[in-house]
Amino acid sequence: MTQLAVAGLDKRFGAHQVLTGLDLDVPAGSLTAILGPSGSGKTTLLRVLAGFEHADAGTVRIGSALADGPGVFLPPERRRIGYVPQEGSLFPHLTVAANVTFGLSRRKWGRDRRARRCADLLEAVGLGGLDKRYPHQLSGGQQQRVALARALAIEPEVVLLDEPFASLDANLRASVRADVQQLLKESGTTSVLVTHDQDEALSTADRVAVLRDGAIAQCDAPQELYSRPVDADMARFIGEANLIPGILNGSSVQTLLGVLAVTGADAGGDGPAAGAARNGSEGPGHRPAMVLIRPEQVELVPGVLGAGPAVSAETGPAGPASSTGLTGRITGYGYHGHDAVVTVQPEQDPQGPPVTVRTLGGQALSPGSRVTLRAHGPVIAWPQRGG
Amino acid sequence: MTSSPVLDRSDPGPGEPGLHRPGYVAEKKNRRARRPRALIASAVLIAAVLALPLIFLLIEASGSGAAADARLIFRPLTAELLWNTVRLTVVVTALCGVIGTAAAWTVERTNVPGRKIWAVLVVVPLAIPDFVVSFGWASLWTWIHGFRGAVIVMTLAVYPLVYLPVAASLRGTDPGQEEVARSLGSSRVRTFVRITLGQARGAILGGCLLVAMVMLAEYGAFEIVGYQTFTTEIFTEINVAFSLPAACALALVLVLLSLIVLGAEGRLRGRGRVSRSGALAQRVSAPYRLGKGKIPALAGLVALTGLSLGVPVGSAIYWMTSGGHDSLTGVSMPSAALTTALYGLLSGGLATLMALPVAVLAVRHPGRARHFLERSTYLVLAVPGVVIALALSYFTEHYLGGFGYQTAPLLILAYAIMFFPLALVGVKASLARAPVSLDEVARSLGQPRLAVLLRVTLRLTGPGLVAAFCLVFLSVITELTATLILIPTGVQTLASQFWVYETNLSYGQAAPFALVMIAVAAIPSWVLGRFFDRGVADPRMMT
Numbered sequence: 001m002t003q004l005a006v007a008g009l010d011k012r013f014g015a016h017q018v019l020t021g022l023d024l025d026v027p028a029g030s031l032t033a034i035l036g037p038s039g040s041g042k043t044t045l046l047r048v049l050a051g052f053e054h055a056d057a058g059t060v061r062i063g064s065a066l067a068d069g070p071g072v073f074l075p076p077e078r079r080r081i082g083y084v085p086q087e088g089s090l091f092p093h094l095t096v097a098a099n100v101t102f103g104l105s106r107r108k109w110g111r112d113r114r115a116r117r118c119a120d121l122l123e124a125v126g127l128g129g130l131d132k133r134y135p136h137q138l139s140g141g142q143q144q145r146v147a148l149a150r151a152l153a154i155e156p157e158v159v160l161l162d163e164p165f166a167s168l169d170a171n172l173r174a175s176v177r178a179d180v181q182q183l184l185k186e187s188g189t190t191s192v193l194v195t196h197d198q199d200e201a202l203s204t205a206d207r208v209a210v211l212r213d214g215a216i217a218q219c220d221a222p223q224e225l226y227s228r229p230v231d232a233d234m235a236r237f238i239g240e241a242n243l244i245p246g247i248l249n250g251s252s253v254q255t256l257l258g259v260l261a262v263t264g265a266d267a268g269g270d271g272p273a274a275g276a277a278r279n280g281s282e283g284p285g286h287r288p289a290m291v292l293i294r295p296e297q298v299e300l301v302p303g304v305l306g307a308g309p310a311v312s313a314e315t316g317p318a319g320p321a322s323s324t325g326l327t328g329r330i331t332g333y334g335y336h337g338h339d340a341v342v343t344v345q346p347e348q349d350p351q352g353p354p355v356t357v358r359t360l361g362g363q364a365l366s367p368g369s370r371v372t373l374r375a376h377g378p379v380i381a382w383p384q385r386g387g
Numbered sequence: 388m389t390s391s392p393v394l395d396r397s398d399p400g401p402g403e404p405g406l407h408r409p410g411y412v413a414e415k416k417n418r419r420a421r422r423p424r425a426l427i428a429s430a431v432l433i434a435a436v437l438a439l440p441l442i443f444l445l446i447e448a449s450g451s452g453a454a455a456d457a458r459l460i461f462r463p464l465t466a467e468l469l470w471n472t473v474r475l476t477v478v479v480t481a482l483c484g485v486i487g488t489a490a491a492w493t494v495e496r497t498n499v500p501g502r503k504i505w506a507v508l509v510v511v512p513l514a515i516p517d518f519v520v521s522f523g524w525a526s527l528w529t530w531i532h533g534f535r536g537a538v539i540v541m542t543l544a545v546y547p548l549v550y551l552p553v554a555a556s557l558r559g560t561d562p563g564q565e566e567v568a569r570s571l572g573s574s575r576v577r578t579f580v581r582i583t584l585g586q587a588r589g590a591i592l593g594g595c596l597l598v599a600m601v602m603l604a605e606y607g608a609f610e611i612v613g614y615q616t617f618t619t620e621i622f623t624e625i626n627v628a629f630s631l632p633a634a635c636a637l638a639l640v641l642v643l644l645s646l647i648v649l650g651a652e653g654r655l656r657g658r659g660r661v662s663r664s665g666a667l668a669q670r671v672s673a674p675y676r677l678g679k680g681k682i683p684a685l686a687g688l689v690a691l692t693g694l695s696l697g698v699p700v701g702s703a704i705y706w707m708t709s710g711g712h713d714s715l716t717g718v719s720m721p722s723a724a725l726t727t728a729l730y731g732l733l734s735g736g737l738a739t740l741m742a743l744p745v746a747v748l749a750v751r752h753p754g755r756a757r758h759f760l761e762r763s764t765y766l767v768l769a770v771p772g773v774v775i776a777l778a779l780s781y782f783t784e785h786y787l788g789g790f791g792y793q794t795a796p797l798l799i800l801a802y803a804i805m806f807f808p809l810a811l812v813g814v815k816a817s818l819a820r821a822p823v824s825l826d827e828v829a830r831s832l833g834q835p836r837l838a839v840l841l842r843v844t845l846r847l848t849g850p851g852l853v854a855a856f857c858l859v860f861l862s863v864i865t866e867l868t869a870t871l872i873l874i875p876t877g878v879q880t881l882a883s884q885f886w887v888y889e890t891n892l893s894y895g896q897a898a899p900f901a902l903v904m905i906a907v908a909a910i911p912s913w914v915l916g917r918f919f920d921r922g923v924a925d926p927r928m929m930t
Contacts, residue, residue, distance in 0.1 A: 083827065085828060089822070089827075092847065093846050102842075
């Protein structure tokens with residue numbers, strides 16, 4: 001069941017087209033993250049959903065009601081959208097309790113039910129007993145929790161969160177994020193979270209929609225998004241990526257790091273490589289391709305195994321690596337405790353892009369030392385034209 | 388959908404909004420970007436009203452023909468007025484620049500005893516009407532006359548216009564820069580000139596240009612010391628010679644001068660922002676140890692406040708107690724006070740009301756055209772009160788056959804136009820306290836526009852709106868020039884009744900009015916200053 005449906009949404013400010021034909025479906029009860037770099041139109045999308053901006057074209061459906069469409073515009077106060085803005089935006093002249101009950105009409109709710117609901121909500125966000133405080137007496141994290149309680153108070157159809165954790169410091173962010181996630185899950189509220197932080201999107205949301213060039217470029221579960229990005233740009237945007245040229249041959253691809261299996265190709269699904277292989281113009285095999293190898297798919301072994309392949313012109317930059325692996329020198333080493341990110345310059349291709357490897361933190365590695373790399377499939381490959 | 392006890396959704400609640408109500412007619416929607424039409428329309432209307440004085444001036448000038456204008460402008464009198472006005476403006480501005488800066492540095496950056504008290508005392512003279520300062524001096528000593536008298540009186544009356552911005556700037560600048568300069572081998576004096584004054588340069592120039600604007604618009608103080616400038620001559624042409632064409636021709640030159648000063652100020656403000664590193668923001672520089680210089684510094688501050696504050700107040704008290712009460716009759720003090728308060732209330736309300744749409748448009752719906760619209764209203768600053776009064780007189784005479792001339796509504800409109808920039812600054816500051824995101828949140832919580840306005844926007848902007856109103860109210864109390872031209876017959880305000888007594892040399896009767904004006908203007912100004920924060924204690928500073 002879709003709780004929020006956006007179709008063909010256009011929005012421009014003057015000559016600047018922000019959203020172009022944007023489609024998005026948010027399933028009921030899910031937490032969907034809208035991920036995009038700053039300036040990509042995330043906030044504009046959220047504001048159109050909330051009714052603070054009018055769409056230029058397209059439709060927005062909330063629950064069963066058409067909220068924005070040709071000749072129809074539901075004002076924000078009729079949409080039952082729980083809106084949690086970036087800074088919380090608590091009403092500075094009202095107490096915490098008055099903030100939370102702001103949207104609950106005294107006449108319709110009655111004094112006692114209102115007070116009970118307020119107490120329940122504050123308890124739920126972990127702020128029981130702070131109802132008489134004023135916003136300026138709360139920490140940033142507490143303010144965000146009150147803002148969420150206030151939004152949930154009206155039993156919204158959808159909760160919209162606009163970078164709600166961006167203004168919190170790193171320690172607080174993780175805990176507030178986890179609490180908010182849990183609360184939204186428990187209440188079964190459909191929510192849309194806007195963020196530019198991919199960690200936040202991947203770790204918090206059930207589904208992540210990546211906003212690019214005014215439209216949703218991909219909308220998938222976090223795991224799908226990471227392992228099967230639609231294109232190389234997406235791969236680079238979500239996590240770290242080694243994008244290495246290779247030769248696609250059926251269900252495998254030949255790269256500097258050896259011959260690797262290609263995801264989805266054997267299953268005959270609609271993986272990018274498989275799809276391309278089917279309508280390939282150069283026959284079934286030997287097409288140039290761009291290959292995505294995530295840093296954790298590369299294994300790093302100190303030293304050189306065997307004699308080490310000679311660096312020669314015959315093998316060339318894209319030449320096949322022997323089963324002994326690809327040798328190279330460490331050019332960078334970033335230690336993160338639990339793991340380490342190592343960049344290695346392949347000896348076969350001293351001018352090419354270095355390979356990024358993620359290893360467990362235990363190994364002591366120093367820049368300049370020689371190492372051997374081995375990759376493990378399956379990988380994603382996108383055939384290239386004329387490449 | 389799962390259900391939790393806390394957030395039970397099964398209860399539809401009595402507050403179910405109309406989202407699912409059958410037959411709900413959604414708001415008709417314009418597919419193009421929505422413009423706040425009503426706001427824009429009223430802002431354009433207000434900008435037009437504010438432009439009226441300038442428009443009438445130009446109509447009158449073009450009506451009488453270029454040749455006639457030229458004849459009225461290019462005559463020996465104009466040259467003399469120009470020389471008088473420019474000479475006085477330059478000298479007073481320079482003196483205020485030096486005195487204001489020196490006082491600001493002494494109070495803000497040295498260990499002179501009683502810094503907090505001086506910080507208040509040095510600013511208070513700004514609240515005393517210039518013509519009261521002038522009266523205080525000229526009524527005691529006859530040598531306070533002409534150019535010399537005007538220089539002394541005006542310098543003492545308006546130097547706080549330089550003091551305030553410079554003090555704020557010195558308080559706000561990064562002491563680290565001075566320390567770096569010293570560590571790079573720069574001497575104390577060199578550091579003071581190149582870094583300290585360099586940082587405050589924008590503030591000094593900004594203050595000086597404000598002084599210049601005041602000098603161009605002043606009437607009462609110059610009349611008392613018998614010094615002729617454009618403004619006094621325009622006043623004479625209107626009120627004594629009843630020659631509107633001559634007054635208009637001179638007003639053109641005066642407005643041109645004001646525009647030049649205003650333009651210069653705008654240019655200087657745009658440039659040279661003082662930067663400071665954020666992390667040091669809370670650090671206050673160690674005060675400069677005066678050592679033996681403490682005595683002269685203290686003496687200087689005592690002399691400054693004595694001359695600018697002590698003499699006018701002392702003089703008024705002296706005349707009130709010793710000056711015989713002449714038989715001159717006028718309206719009673721309560722009656723004048725009541726009239727003044729009424730005019731102040733009405734014009735304060737009108738100006739604030741006029742400022743609202745312009746400010747809302749500027750703060751909440753930014754755009755180039757709207758920005759220009761807002762900036763255009765600042766043109767009023769370049770139109771001295773005497774010119775506004777002149778233009779409105781001209782309007783009633785030529786288009787309404789004299790109807791409305793010297794009536795309360797016209798005077799109130801004149802006040803509202805004159806002090807519109809003050810109201811605008813106050814209203815804009817108050818709107819900044821109610822960010823639009825709060826309105827949006829309130830609406831998303833199911834509150835219709837009117838409820839949002841009442842429950843959120845007005846609650847947050849209320850104090851600021853009251854402050855904006857008070858700024859205008861206080862300015863009206865001490866306004867003299869336009870009041871004398873437009874005041875209804877048989878009615879007197881505090882200022883105009885003071886003026887009647889003063890010009891008839893009935894100092895004993897004038898003095899109580901002077902004291903009441905000082906009390907009424909000085910104390911609330913100080914309170915307002917606190918409200919707006921120490922840095923911008925003076926309303927005129929905040930334009």
